[in-house]
Amino acid sequence: MRYLPLTPADRTEMLARVGADSVDDLFVDVPEEARLSGPIEGLPMHASEMAVERHMTALAAKNLSAGSAPFFLGAGAYRHHVPASVDHLIQRGEFLTAYTPYQPEIAQGTLQVLFEFQTQVARLFGTDIANASMYDGSTACWEAILMAARVTRKGKAVLSGGLHPHYGEVVRTMARFTRDEIVSLGTELAAEPDDAAVIGAIDDATSCVVVQYPDVLGRIPDLAAIAEAAHARGALLVAVVTEPVALGLIEAPGALGADIVVGEGQSLGVGLQFGGPYLGLFGCREKFVRQMPGRLCGETVDAEGKRGFVLTLSTREQHIRREKATSNICTNSGLCALAFSIHLTLLGGEGLAQLAALNHARARAAFERLTRIPGVELLNSVYFNEATLILPRDAREVVQELAGRKVLGGVSLGRLFPVADGLGKGLLVAVTETTTDEDIETFATELESLLVGVPA
Amino acid sequence: MNAVNAAGWRPSMGGVGEAGGVPPTSSGDYGLMLEEPLSFELGAEGKCGVDFDAADRAPAAGLSKFLRKAPPALPGLTEPEAVRHYTRLSRQNYAIDLGPFPLGSCTMKHNPRLNESMARLPGFADVHPLQPQTSVEGALEVIEQLADWLITLTGMASVAMSPKAGAHGELCGLLCIRAALDARGEERDVVLVPESAHGTNPATAAFAGFKVQSIPATPEGRVDLEALKAKLGPNVAGVMITNPNTCGLFEPDLKRIADAVHAAGGYVYCDGANFNAIVGKVRPGDLGVDAMHINLHKTFSTPHGGGGPGAGPVVLSEALAPFAPLPFVTRGADGTIHLVEEENRGEGHAQAFGRMVAFHGQMGMFTRALTYILSHGADGLRQVAEDAVLNANYVLRTCEDVLPAPFAKSGPCMHEALFSDAGLADGISTLDIAKGLIDEGFHPMTVYFPLVVKGAMLVEPTETESKAGLDRFIASLRSLAERAKAGDQSLHSAPHFAPRRRLDETLAARKPVLVWKGDAGEPAAS
Numbered sequence: 005m006r007y008l009p010l011t012p013a014d015r016t017e018m019l020a021r022v023g024a025d026s027v028d029d030l031f032v033d034v035p036e037e038a039r040l041s042g043p044i045e046g047l048p049m050h051a052s053e054m055a056v057e058r059h060m061t062a063l064a065a066k067n068l069s070a071g072s073a074p075f076f077l078g079a080g081a082y083r084h085h086v087p088a089s090v091d092h093l094i095q096r097g098e099f100l101t102a103y104t105p106y107q108p109e110i111a112q113g114t115l116q117v118l119f120e121f122q123t124q125v126a127r128l129f130g131t132d133i134a135n136a137s138m139y140d141g142s143t144a145c146w147e148a149i150l151m152a153a154r155v156t157r158k159g160k161a162v163l164s165g166g167l168h169p170h171y172g173e174v175v176r177t178m179a180r181f182t183r184d185e186i187v188s189l190g191t192e193l194a195a196e197p198d199d200a201a202v203i204g205a206i207d208d209a210t211s212c213v214v215v216q217y218p219d220v221l222g223r224i225p226d227l228a229a230i231a232e233a234a235h236a237r238g239a240l241l242v243a244v245v246t247e248p249v250a251l252g253l254i255e256a257p258g259a260l261g262a263d264i265v266v267g268e269g270q271s272l273g274v275g276l277q278f279g280g281p282y283l284g285l286f287g288c289r290e291k292f293v294r295q296m297p298g299r300l301c302g303e304t305v306d307a308e309g310k311r312g313f314v315l316t317l318s319t320r321e322q323h324i325r326r327e328k329a330t331s332n333i334c335t336n337s338g339l340c341a342l343a344f345s346i347h348l349t350l351l352g353g354e355g356l357a358q359l360a361a362l363n364h365a366r367a368r369a370a371f372e373r374l375t376r377i378p379g380v381e382l383l384n385s386v387y388f389n390e391a392t393l394i395l396p397r398d399a400r401e402v403v404q405e406l407a408g409r410k411v412l413g414g415v416s417l418g419r420l421f422p423v424a425d426g427l428g429k430g431l432l433v434a435v436t437e438t439t440t441d442e443d444i445e446t447f448a449t450e451l452e453s454l455l456v457g458v459p460a
Numbered sequence: 461m462n463a464v465n466a467a468g469w470r471p472s473m474g475g476v477g478e479a480g481g482v483p484p485t486s487s488g489d490y491g492l493m494l495e496e497p498l499s500f501e502l503g504a505e506g507k508c509g510v511d512f513d514a515a516d517r518a519p520a521a522g523l524s525k526f527l528r529k530a531p532p533a534l535p536g537l538t539e540p541e542a543v544r545h546y547t548r549l550s551r552q553n554y555a556i557d558l559g560p561f562p563l564g565s566c567t568m569k570h571n572p573r574l575n576e577s578m579a580r581l582p583g584f585a586d587v588h589p590l591q592p593q594t595s596v597e598g599a600l601e602v603i604e605q606l607a608d609w610l611i612t613l614t615g616m617a618s619v620a621m622s623p624k625a626g627a628h629g630e631l632c633g634l635l636c637i638r639a640a641l642d643a644r645g646e647e648r649d650v651v652l653v654p655e656s657a658h659g660t661n662p663a664t665a666a667f668a669g670f671k672v673q674s675i676p677a678t679p680e681g682r683v684d685l686e687a688l689k690a691k692l693g694p695n696v697a698g699v700m701i702t703n704p705n706t707c708g709l710f711e712p713d714l715k716r717i718a719d720a721v722h723a724a725g726g727y728v729y730c731d732g733a734n735f736n737a738i739v740g741k742v743r744p745g746d747l748g749v750d751a752m753h754i755n756l757h758k759t760f761s762t763p764h765g766g767g768g769p770g771a772g773p774v775v776l777s778e779a780l781a782p783f784a785p786l787p788f789v790t791r792g793a794d795g796t797i798h799l800v801e802e803e804n805r806g807e808g809h810a811q812a813f814g815r816m817v818a819f820h821g822q823m824g825m826f827t828r829a830l831t832y833i834l835s836h837g838a839d840g841l842r843q844v845a846e847d848a849v850l851n852a853n854y855v856l857r858t859c860e861d862v863l864p865a866p867f868a869k870s871g872p873c874m875h876e877a878l879f880s881d882a883g884l885a886d887g888i889s890t891l892d893i894a895k896g897l898i899d900e901g902f903h904p905m906t907v908y909f910p911l912v913v914k915g916a917m918l919v920e921p922t923e924t925e926s927k928a929g930l931d932r933f934i935a936s937l938r939s940l941a942e943r944a945k946a947g948d949q950s951l952h953s954a955p956h957f958a959p960r961r962r963l964d965e966t967l968a969a970r971k972p973v974l975v976w977k978g979d980a981g982e983p984a985a986s
Contacts, residue, residue: 005840007572009926010847018927022853022872027846030853030872031741033710038746043838046612050837053574060831064583066598068591077588080818087510089539091580094765097557098550101571103903104767106563109958110898113553114766117546120499123975127532133974137768139624142818170818173802177785177814181638181669224526253519255528268818278599279589279819280624281769293972299767304968307953307961316968322627322663323909327672332663335625335757339765346546349499350509352536358512364523365515386522407592415590422803437512 005050070276070412074443076370078390078434079220079415080141080168080246081279082271084359085438090273090346094339104299104338108314109306114338115313118301121345128251128348128356129243129265130258131287136299136315137341138284138333141268142174145214145244147286147297147331148264149175149184152212152240154295154330159184161212161242162205165191165198166219168246169420175214185209191421193394193430195384197223203233210239212264217243217257218250220420221432222391223384231261240264247271248285249436250388252353252360264288272351273343283340294320297331359437363389367435370444374433377452383430390434392417396455399431411450493959496548500976503535509542533979552959553766554903560925560933562855564876564906564918565658565706567736567758572835575761575828584827589819593799599823600797603789606830610754610773613841615745618781620774621789622821626733629753629772630664630700632785632816636751636776637698637727638668639783639813648697648726654683656707656910661700661731670697677912681707681867681878689720698727698750704734704874706910707867708852708918718748727751727780735759736922737849737875740842750777756822760829771825782811787820847923848875851930855919858934862941866913875922881915885947890915893940895962898955900936 010018015027024030031039043049051059070083077083094100098113105111105118118136125134138144149161161179163172163186172188179186189201197219206213213234218224231241243257245267257265269283270276286298293300294317302316322329351359367389375382379396395402399416406413417430435444488495519527537545554561561568579585587596607619620636623629634651641648651665654675662672673691678684683701699721703711711717718728730744730752736759738744744752756762757770764770776784788800788809800809836844849872856877860868863879881890894904894917906918919937921930944951955961 005836005843007570007835008840008843008847008923009929010850010923011927014927015847015850018850018854022850022857024853024872027850030846030849031710033712033871033874034738034742035712035715035747038715038742040741040743040842043842044613044740044743045838047609047838047841048834050840051834053835056574056831056834057578059834060578060827061581061583063598063601064578064581066601067583067587068595069582069586070588070591071582071586075588077590079590081589083586083588087539089509089543093543093546093550095576096547096550098553098555099546099766100576100763101556101561101568102553102766103561103563103566103568103764107554107894107898107904108963109895109955109960110554110903111552111766112959113549113551116496116498116549116552117766119974119976123498123500124534126975127534139628139769140818143624143628143816168818170815173815174817177635177816180814181635182667183669224523251528251532253528254523254526256532259528275585276588277585278587278596278823280817280822281771281824282819293974300972300974302968303973304964306963310960312960312963314963314965314968316965316972316974319969321659323659325663326659327662327666329659329663329666332627332631332660332667333625334627334660335755335764335768335770337769338767339763340769342546342766346542348534349503349537349545350539350542351534352503352505352508353531353534354506355508355510355512355536356534357531358508358515359510361515361519362512364519365517368517368520386520386526388523404592404594407595412588412591412595419590422801 073410073412074446075412076414076433076435076447077412079420079432080268081276082247082434082436083276083438084249084271084436086273086275086347087350090343093346094343099342100339105315108312112312115301117342117345119303119313121341122301124345124348125285126287128248128256129287130256131265132290133293134287135296136301137337138286138298139337140282140284141246141266142171144266144284144286145171146175146178148242148266149212149214151295151297152242152264153184155292156211156238156240158209158211160187160209161214162187162202162210163189164202164215165189166221166223166225167214167216167244168220171244191424193383193427197225199225199230202230206233206237206239208237210237212240212242214242214244217245218388221384222387224254224386227257227260227262242266249360249363252356253364253388269344273347274340281337281340283337283344295330296320298333299336362437366437366439370435370439373444373448377448378456389436390432393431393433395429395431398428402454405454406450409450411447413447413451494548494551496545498976499537499545500535500978502541502545503537505535507536507538509537509539559902560921560929561903562905562919562921564920565733566906567920567922569761569922570924571761571763572832575831578831579824579827597797600789600799602826602830603820604791604797606826607789609833610775613739614752614775615743616775617778618776618784620776620784622785622787622817623753623772623774624817624822625768625770626753626755626772627660627664629774630660631668632774633729633751633753634664634668635813636780636783640780641697643811648695650696652688652691652696652699654701656705656912657700657702658706658731658733665700680870681709682711683713683717685713685716688717692720692724696724696726698729700729700731702731702734704737708873708876708878709867709870710874714747733758734875737845739845740838741845750780756825756829761832762825762828769822769825771822783813785814785816786812844923851921851923851925852877854930855921855934859937862938876918876920878913879917880913884944888944888947888951890917892951892954893917893944895954896940896951897936899957902933902936
């Protein structure tokens with residue numbers, strides 16, 4: 005077995021050294037009736053690297069990968085070009101095969117990366133500080149609501165109808181058990197986001213309002229107005245960013261008054277990966293630091309006075325505070341944070357701004373073309389790289405039919421909001437720097453042929 | 461703001477120069493011991509390591525009121541500079557690829573590189589979670605096949621695949637228990653957790669809305685069955701047991717514990733962090749467990765990546781299976797694979813307690829774990845457990861004469877050997893041994909955990925260490941134990957040969973500096 009270094013002779017010698025006649029003697033504490041006498045049934049026996057590769061490659065070939073078709077899906081996961089150096093660097097064994105940096109003297113590489121990552125996230129979000137990552141955007145969103153309740157000592161969160169429905173579902177699931185009150189505003193096919201409804205739902209019992217920016221339909225809420233209304237009632241604004249590339253073009257939520265900014269970092273460095281692992285981003289005001297969830301890396305000095313980094317404020321965390329911890333999170337998304345950080349370092353602020361401008365320009369080109377199809381309308385004229393089209397018929401069927409023609413043509417609102425009425429004709433379309441003119445033309449031609457019957 | 465770093469990055473004298481009596485270098489580097497500034501100190505505003513096509517359309521007029529005034533203040537690096545920055549940083553890390561990483565309860569085993577290349581196949585890495593099902597059948601098959609084998613290996617009824625890490629899996633298991641109690645119309649609000657438990661257990665129980673009560677351990681390092689029974693009652697929702705436990709011992713009473721808990725109307729959650737010791741040797745389902753998370757990043761070798769990502773699927777008993785969260789992947793009677801989400805939950809998942817993540821869980825970890833299982837097979841996995849346990853017992857029996865092993869007389873250990881710092885010279889502690897190991901070229905073991913042992917040192921070698929490698933580690937550990945007993949004060953200042961000496965954690969916590977502000981006060985970039 006290529007991964008097991010002990011030889012039969014080693015095993016014999018070691019068993020003798022520990023005073024056991026056989027390896028079974030080491031399992032004496034396992035009740036005899038529960039011990040398996042041989043290899044477990046139902047699994048194959050060990051296999052060569054070549055055989056395993058064949059099996060996995062065959063499974064992979066059953067999927068239509070984004071890069072092999074005109075591709076327009078977003079809704080919280082975006083396809084961006086990741087520079088080749090990112091994946092090479094994260095595969096360095098010193099990063100890939102290290103543990104959480106509990107021994108800082110021999111983990112300065114990981115720790116310095118986390119410090120740089122925290123700084124990048126804080127600057128991108130316009131917050132004072134940021135943590136060292138969460139699992140993904142949806143779990144970061146729930147943690148933000150819990151944190152807002154700790155900070156304000158109130159327990160009612162208002163969710164905008166523009167929040168990604170899966171994020172809302174995660175929040176409602178968790179709140180059912182913690183008994184926090186969640187007010188979920190409905191999602192409507194309106195050109196403007198539901199800022200007025202959000203502001204109207206804030207009362208003195210509200211701990212926070214949760215607003216996605218840009219929202220799940222691609223609209224852009226007026227965070228400054230919502231922040232002002234929230235602060236007037238002693239509530240916090242939690243802004244949720246599922247497409248961080250947008251912040252190269254539109255103002256940072258923190259600069260608009262958001263108190264906590266969370267997000268999904270997948271767009272930078274991480275890739276689609278069928279939904280995971282992704283990267284939860286979490287930034288907030290410095291005064292809330294002791295209420296934050298998750299790991300924090302801080303600067304300090306070593307015994308010789310050299311600058312160094314350590315995990316810090318761990319009295320908030322489960323391994324010290326146990327049942328009184330701010331969160332139960334332990335393992336986070338360290339390697340995804342590294343990928344995000346490398347990608348953002350390669351871009352720099354100016355590069356991110358260029359990337360964002362390019363995304364928006366590509367999206368404009370796509371929506372100009374797509375809205376020339378008879379019966380297809382654009383819901384929101386203000387968007388970053390994703391917007392909602394209204395089709396003349398149910399978008400779920402259209403998406404299925406497009407897939408049959410090897411076009412991955414967006415996310416239907418029927419898939420995202422299976423129980424909501426009146427959204428069925430909505431199709432969420434995302435466009436990035438990876439989208440070519442040819443992709444747009446193929447998508448438009450196939451869509452037109454499906455909707456109007458023009459032969460493709 | 462930033463007293464520590466007022467003058468920006470400045471390399472100071474390295475340990476090698478001092479120790480060798482050689483004058484300090486001008487650069488602050490010493491041969492291959494390379495210092496590295498922060499990216500913020502290296503980069504320049506406007507510099508970029510990515511080339512773009514020009515944007516052929518200006519921002520739409522409606523967007524003008526949302527536009528940011530200036531790009532984010534993030535300096536950039538070109539590719540050669542970035543590659544060098546991260547490569548130099550990487551060299552300040554210890555890693556399994558460099559040597560043993562015997563962190564108890566963390567299972568730092570070799571990460572096969574085949575797993576990495578399989579996870580990067582475009583058919584897995586470049587598919588979107590919301591693609592139509594017909595375009596992702598291979599991805600769903602990966603989830604279903606891994607789920608099926610996890611069920612086989614644990615002898616359970618079902619598995620929830622979406623939790624993103626061990627603690628998230630614990631939460632999933634406890635929420636299944638809450639949902640099952642709700643379905644029975646019972647309000648039970650107490651979860652019993654042994655004193656020796658990992659900190660995530662009580663934190664998770666509290667996160668799920670339970671009150672935590674502690675169960676004491678016996679002098680032999682096991683759960684005290686009688687004490688546990690005494691706490692059972694109509695308010696107890698369940699127990700969280702780690703097996704093998706954090707003292708490195710199998711809980712031989714687990715079945716009796718489970719029977720007692722079930723008789724009292726509760727459920728048994730098993731923390732599966734230590735499943736590596738028993739995979740292929742015993743099935744938790746045969747011991748009365750109702751829910752157990754499996755850290756794919758431990759037993760099934762997906763890389764730890766400096767703190768994550770992990771994956772924490774939760775296997776479930778018949779009693780809890782109906783409550784598993786969505787989305788859920790199942791195989792129908794006709795062999796076809798179905799993705800169950802909110803809209804079609806009626807297909808056997810009407811009682812699902814909700815959703816824990818935006819998408820399907822850690823697909824990238826599923827492909828790696830499936831590759832690992834295929835490579836090892838039923839025979840290889842059994843050998844994994846046997847070699848892991850043999851290696852740990854070898855460490856235990858070759859070191860117990862120089863380091864007290866509090867439970868050595870309880871019989872064989874499982875996959876990790878537990879020592880304490882009792883009997884070292886006055887003033888020398890576990891921390892000093894750990895830092896001494898760094899100088900010896902090893903990553904330290906887990907220290908000061910479990911809390912039930914004074915100055916605990918928990919050594920988990922894993923099955924991927926060779927005997928020769930173990931012998932070198934043991935020689936170093938024995939040497940350090942001898943030095944510690946003899947009162948060698950130089951251990952207090954260890955490590956001497958790491959990229960940094962001991963770091964001032966008190967300072968870090970008292971005046972937290974969590975972001976770089978070295979450019980504060982400078983005019984903003986235009």
